[in-house]
Amino acid sequence: MTADANVDGAKLKTADVPTGSIKTDAAVLIHIEGVAKVYQRGRERIEVLKDLSLDVREGAFEALMGPSGSGKSTLLNLIGGLDEPSAGRVVVGGSDLGAMSEGQRAHWRSQNIGFVFQTYNLLPVLTAQENVELPLLLARLPAAERSRRAQVALRVVGLEDRRGHRPDQLSGGQQQRVAIARAIVTDPKIIVADEPTGDLDRQSADEILELLGRLNREFGKTIMMVTHDPAAAARATLTHKLDKGALA
Numbered sequence: 001m002t003a004d005a006n007v008d009g010a011k012l013k014t015a016d017v018p019t020g021s022i023k024t025d026a027a028v029l030i031h032i033e034g035v036a037k038v039y040q041r042g043r044e045r046i047e048v049l050k051d052l053s054l055d056v057r058e059g060a061f062e063a064l065m066g067p068s069g070s071g072k073s074t075l076l077n078l079i080g081g082l083d084e085p086s087a088g089r090v091v092v093g094g095s096d097l098g099a100m101s102e103g104q105r106a107h108w109r110s111q112n113i114g115f116v117f118q119t120y121n122l123l124p125v126l127t128a129q130e131n132v133e134l135p136l137l138l139a140r141l142p143a144a145e146r147s148r149r150a151q152v153a154l155r156v157v158g159l160e161d162r163r164g165h166r167p168d169q170l171s172g173g174q175q176q177r178v179a180i181a182r183a184i185v186t187d188p189k190i191i192v193a194d195e196p197t198g199d200l201d202r203q204s205a206d207e208i209l210e211l212l213g214r215l216n217r218e219f220g221k222t223i224m225m226v227t228h229d230p231a232a233a234a235r236a237t238l239t240h241k242l243d244k245g246a247l248a
Contacts, residue, residue, distance in 0.1 A: 029189065029222050030056035030079055035088035037074050037245075048074045050245040051088070058189075061216040061223045063233040066242035072226040073194055075242070079224055080113045080192040081105040093189060110138050114183030114221075118195035120175040122167040122182075128154065129163035132182045139186070153181035156219075157211060173204030180211060184221070191215065193225040197232050209235045 037049040049071045056062055064072045077083040078090050081097050084105075090097045093112060097105060122131045132150040141149075154160045157177040167175050176196065183191055193212065197205035213235055215221045225236060233239045241248040 027057045028055045029058040029060075029093055030054070030224070031089070031091040032075075032078070033089045033091070035075075035078065035085045035090060037071070037078065037083070038086040048245050049078075049085075052246060053088075054240065054247065056222065056224065058222055059216070059220050060238065061213065061236045062225070063236035063239045064224065064226045064242060065228065065230075065233055065239055066248070070242040071245045072242050076192050076194055076224060076226050079190070080115060081109045110135065110186065112189050114180075114186065114188040114191045116176070116180055116183050116191060116193040116196045118198040120167070120172075120179040122175055122178060124167050127164050127166055128159060128170065128178045128181075131167070131178055132185050135182060135186050149185055150181070153185040154178070156184065156215075157181045171204070172200050173207055176200065176204070176208050177211065180208070180215075184215065184219075188221075190222045190224065193223065195226055195228065197227070197229060202231075205229070205232065 032052060032054040035049055035052045036047065039046045039048060052071075052075070064075060066072050074083070078085055078097070079092065081092070081100075084090075084098050088098075095108060097108070100108060123134075126134075129147070129150045132153050133146045136146040136149060151160055151163060154163050157180050159174060159177050159181065162170060162174060162178075167178070170178065176199075180191075180196075191212070196212070197208050200208060209232055212223055212225070216223050223236075225232070227233050
């Protein structure tokens with residue numbers, strides 16, 4: 001939901017976040033330049049990404065495909081600020097993520113990124129609405145405002161009538177919808193989705209993909225999605241293939 005998006009008269013607004021001084025093409029939201037990622041496991045040096053460069057334009061819906069171990073999830077984590085590159089630059093919305101401290105990246109993530117994972121990561125003791133409200137606890141909003149925003153997000157994903165249900169009272173597809181509502185409740189610029197349909201049957205998967213497409217088309221969300229499913233990748237407007245840490 002953009003800053004001026006209106007859903008049945010309710011608005012979600014994005015807080016102002018400093019974007020740094022790095023300039024890129026105005027239409028390029030994600031700029032990845034010569035990125036490498038290396039992990040050290042004892043004496044073993046594991047090179048996951050190798051001199052990778054990629055530009056993603058604002059409002060894009062792009063998929064990352066490739067065999068297991070090709071670096072897809074690592075690249076997604078770098079874009080989402082969950083990790084930092086060993087070399088090169090990851091610039092998102094003008095902010096150089098590698099130049100930030102861990103605390104600065106955490107604050108930046110809370111304002112700019114919505115995460116959707118294969119496992120829904122919902123807290124079983126909380127209702128759907130309480131799960132969606134969780135990211136708003138960091139924003140120090142009044143309880144009434146948190147509730148209002150969570151209801152708007154649940155309305156967008158078609159589950160406002162299930163807001164009082166706990167995860168074990170929801171189907172897998174409904175749980176993923178709640179997870180998507182949680183991802184969009186802060187009105188982020190970017191949604192990063194790591195195998196969002198991996199645990200779902202075909203019908204539920206198609207419904208989730210249609211929802212992601214709607215968030216892209218109607219609300220202008222930039223979406224980066226990792227998937228092994230060709231049917232899921234076909235929903236994206238562009239698919240990148242990774243192999244052994246490099247774009248194929």
